[in-house]
Amino acid sequence: MNLELALRMTEAAVRQAVREGVPISVAVLDEGGHLVSFQRMEGAGIAGPGLAQGKAYTAVALRASTAELAPRTAPGGDLHGLPRDGLVCVGGGIPLWADYGEGWRVVGGIGVSGGTTTQDVECAEAAAEVWRTR
Amino acid sequence: MNLELALRMTEAAVRQAVREGVPISVAVLDEGGHLVSFQRMEGAGIAGPGLAQGKAYTAVALRASTAELAPRTAPGGDLHGLPRDGLVCVGGGIPLWADYGEGWRVVGGIGVSGGTTTQDVECAEAAAEVWRTR
Amino acid sequence: MNLELALRMTEAAVRQAVREGVPISVAVLDEGGHLVSFQRMEGAGIAGPGLAQGKAYTAVALRASTAELAPRTAPGGDLHGLPRDGLVCVGGGIPLWADYGEGWRVVGGIGVSGGTTTQDVECAEAAAEVWRTR
Amino acid sequence: MNLELALRMTEAAVRQAVREGVPISVAVLDEGGHLVSFQRMEGAGIAGPGLAQGKAYTAVALRASTAELAPRTAPGGDLHGLPRDGLVCVGGGIPLWADYGEGWRVVGGIGVSGGTTTQDVECAEAAAEVWRTR
Numbered sequence: 001m002n003l004e005l006a007l008r009m010t011e012a013a014v015r016q017a018v019r020e021g022v023p024i025s026v027a028v029l030d031e032g033g034h035l036v037s038f039q040r041m042e043g044a045g046i047a048g049p050g051l052a053q054g055k056a057y058t059a060v061a062l063r064a065s066t067a068e069l070a071p072r073t074a075p076g077g078d079l080h081g082l083p084r085d086g087l088v089c090v091g092g093g094i095p096l097w098a099d100y101g102e103g104w105r106v107v108g109g110i111g112v113s114g115g116t117t118t119q120d121v122e123c124a125e126a127a128a129e130v131w132r133t134r
Numbered sequence: 135m136n137l138e139l140a141l142r143m144t145e146a147a148v149r150q151a152v153r154e155g156v157p158i159s160v161a162v163l164d165e166g167g168h169l170v171s172f173q174r175m176e177g178a179g180i181a182g183p184g185l186a187q188g189k190a191y192t193a194v195a196l197r198a199s200t201a202e203l204a205p206r207t208a209p210g211g212d213l214h215g216l217p218r219d220g221l222v223c224v225g226g227g228i229p230l231w232a233d234y235g236e237g238w239r240v241v242g243g244i245g246v247s248g249g250t251t252t253q254d255v256e257c258a259e260a261a262a263e264v265w266r267t268r
Numbered sequence: 269m270n271l272e273l274a275l276r277m278t279e280a281a282v283r284q285a286v287r288e289g290v291p292i293s294v295a296v297l298d299e300g301g302h303l304v305s306f307q308r309m310e311g312a313g314i315a316g317p318g319l320a321q322g323k324a325y326t327a328v329a330l331r332a333s334t335a336e337l338a339p340r341t342a343p344g345g346d347l348h349g350l351p352r353d354g355l356v357c358v359g360g361g362i363p364l365w366a367d368y369g370e371g372w373r374v375v376g377g378i379g380v381s382g383g384t385t386t387q388d389v390e391c392a393e394a395a396a397e398v399w400r401t402r
Numbered sequence: 403m404n405l406e407l408a409l410r411m412t413e414a415a416v417r418q419a420v421r422e423g424v425p426i427s428v429a430v431l432d433e434g435g436h437l438v439s440f441q442r443m444e445g446a447g448i449a450g451p452g453l454a455q456g457k458a459y460t461a462v463a464l465r466a467s468t469a470e471l472a473p474r475t476a477p478g479g480d481l482h483g484l485p486r487d488g489l490v491c492v493g494g495g496i497p498l499w500a501d502y503g504e505g506w507r508v509v510g511g512i513g514v515s516g517g518t519t520t521q522d523v524e525c526a527e528a529a530a531e532v533w534r535t536r
Binding site (some may be wrong): 043045046047050054066069070073074075084085086087088089090116117 | 165166194195196210212215218
């Protein structure tokens with residue numbers, strides 16, 4: 001992950017948010033789960049910094065999109081007993097994969113918060129698409 | 135939010151608590167989620183400071199009453215995977231809205247803890263009514 | 269400690285702050301170190317909730333005024349190695365003592381933040397005076 | 403504080419960092435101490451997100467530049483006993499003041515980390531200059 005790419009991904013998420021008419025927060029993390037870039041749009045709430053970073057962190061740490069993780073945290077799900085501090089298993093977090101010749105691994109994550117879960121996922125997907133076609 | 139108004143809201147919540155015969159804790163936060171006033175009635179437990187502030191913070195951060203958020207954090211709900219540290223999605227937290235010429239936004243929050251959820255909600259509502267008719 | 273007395277102490281601290289022309293935050297804790305009341309005056313900063321409570325907590329926990337503790341945390345002082353998370357060893361925190369027939373013990377604490385250290389101490393002293401003459 | 407201005411400030415800090423030949427992290431917070439934007443340059447370490455945000459938060463919360471606060475936290479200084487969790491009293495954090503008709507108040511903060519303290523301060527100053535001439 002690098003800042004230039006993180007900003008391009010963020011731009012794509014923000015553009016999608018403008019299209020949906022909802023102000024969002026967007027976080028991009030590196031493979032260590034550390035913040036590379038963050039932007040909170042005018043009108044997006046104060047929960048955004050925590051939730052967007054939390055979703056991105058969860059995606060990096062568990063190597064899965066938070067939308068996929070969500071149902072698995074329900075009773076009966078394999079992740080039901082997961083501690084919830086630090087992990088945000090609500091849609092909007094997507095891990096970013098790459099194969100630099102040593103096999104595929106997660107090298108970063110994107111997290112979006114501010115709209116409905118569906119909107120957050122769509123904005124995160126717009127950012128992830130930039131990653132895939134980088 | 136200002137202290138004088140926060141105290142008037144707190145007074146209304148406490149009055150309702152006396153009517154219900156239950157000792158409560160009452161927190162009022164500003165729009166940044168920072169404490170403006172807090173009161174714990176004689177006999178209210180030591181969980182009160184954390185829970186009342188947590189409910190108020192959650193209402194400010196997620197811009198919704200914690201009573202509305204509660205069912206959404208149940209299995210299958212869109213917020214089921216929310217982190218449980220810092221966010222308290224149990225009834226008794228209410229966001230306070232205002233329009234100072236730039237559109238409606240959350241400018242504070244009230245949080246009550248100490249009684250049953252129903253009682254906490256009623257006490258918080260009594261405080262919110264002071265806000266609405268300020 | 270009870271709410272009525274905590275509010276009277278708070279009132280005395282606020283009155284002193286008005287006299288000094290400085291907006292402050294005032295926290296009163298019980299003997300368990302748990303918040304009983306808190307007030308942040310108009311214009312007092314967002315550090316107030318944490319620092320006022322921190323000073324009061326430190327005074328209760330270490331059974332000493334934070335003004336006395338301050339020099340003892342300097343190099344060579346007996347408390348130099350004290351961890352600083354949670355403890356605020358800056359003037360403005362005062363323990364409240366009482367003897368209910370079982371010997372003197374700390375039954376609460378007051379903490380003030382917002383002015384200079386000298387101002388904070390004076391406001392806390394005004395509150396402690398209410399305690400002593402209760 | 404708004405995102406557009408935060409990004410312009412960040413750009414100025416980054417430009418200064420490029421001039422100094424040092425990779426930095428830059429955080430911009432709003433008046434509630436909540437993140438508005440963050441950027442970590444290629445090569446800047448993983449301490450950056452925490453330290454840049456910590457400096458900016460400290461500047462907002464204590465309404466002073468962290469460079470001014472630093473000597474006051476030395477032994478004998480009036481802030482020597484400040485807690486070290488959450489507050490970062492090392493140069494590179496600057497509060498942003500504005501008067502929107504109700505008197506001057508802190509409406510945000512900038513924090514830079516990654517270079518020497520002198521470099522961090524210079525980068526933060528470059529950003530603050532954008533604020534002053536906005």
